[in-house]
Amino acid sequence: DVKVTQSSRYLVKRTGEKVFLECVQDMDHENMFWYRQDPGLGLRLIYFSYDVKMKEKGDIPEGYSVSREKKERFSLILESASTNQTSMYLCASSLNSFPASGNTIYFGEGSWLTVV
Amino acid sequence: AQSVAQPEDQVNVAEGNPLTVKCTYSVSGNPYLFWYVQYPNRGLQFLLKYITGDNLVKGSYGFEAEFNKSQTSFHLKKPSALVSDSALYFCAVRLQTGANNLFFGTGTRLTVIP
Numbered sequence: 001d002v003k004v005t006q007s008s009r010y011l012v013k014r015t016g017e018k019v020f021l022e023c024v025q026d027m028d029h030e031n032m033f034w035y036r037q038d039p040g041l042g043l044r045l046i047y048f049s050y051d052v053k054m055k056e057k058g059d060i061p062e063g064y065s066v067s068r069e070k071k072e073r074f075s076l077i078l079e080s081a082s083t084n085q086t087s088m089y090l091c092a093s094s095l096n097s098f099p100a101s102g103n104t105i106y107f108g109e110g111s112w113l114t115v116v
Numbered sequence: 117a118q119s120v121a122q123p124e125d126q127v128n129v130a131e132g133n134p135l136t137v138k139c140t141y142s143v144s145g146n147p148y149l150f151w152y153v154q155y156p157n158r159g160l161q162f163l164l165k166y167i168t169g170d171n172l173v174k175g176s177y178g179f180e181a182e183f184n185k186s187q188t189s190f191h192l193k194k195p196s197a198l199v200s201d202s203a204l205y206f207c208a209v210r211l212q213t214g215a216n217n218l219f220f221g222t223g224t225r226l227t228v229i230p
């Protein structure tokens with residue numbers, strides 16, 4: 001079974017703090033994603049990475065950055081947390097074999113971040 | 117631009133009755149379509165997907181979905197609902213070419229009443 005592990009399930013951080021959300025997958029997937037989930041808005045893509053050190057902005061990258069130094073690990077960084085970044089964050093991964101977009105995206109359990 | 121609509125925020129069904137969760141999509145090409153389920157305080161679990169071939173797709177936990185190209189729909193169905201099916205369901209679409217990303221609907225909360 002595919003395993004996508006998010007290291008922190010629940011975090012409470014103060015406004016202005018730097019926050020790291022870590023994600024590891026064990027299936028040698030090329031693609032990794034960070035989504036944000038908010039009620040009534042569904043899931044929105046923050047960033048995705050299709051290879052080590054490669055990244056592309058998603059729909060809502062402002063206020064976030066990412067790091068992918070190893071294939072299995074994809075980190076989301078909030079440089080200076082703000083209260084409007086209080087949300088559920090979901091990491092995901094998928095293969096990039098052809099047809100790439102037909103591959104299933106597998107999700108982690110999510111990280112609930114509260115910024116106070 | 118692609119988009120996914122789930123017209124019902126909430127669906128209630130009695131246990132044992134058939135259930136349908138609706139999804140329509142809009143894309144400028146041929147889509148790949150997915151259904152995911154989310155239980156409280158959990159991540160998303162993959163249920164099923166349509167890539168090509170038979171328009172009726174069978175997935176996990178007895179769910180199935182029918183791809184209807186003329187109506188641009190991909191409704192999720194189950195013949196007999198269980199209380200344990202109560203959850204949040206997301207439809208998603210991906211283009212066959214281009215951006216390697218899923219576009220999600222806003223979700224439908226299914227409640228199965230005992």
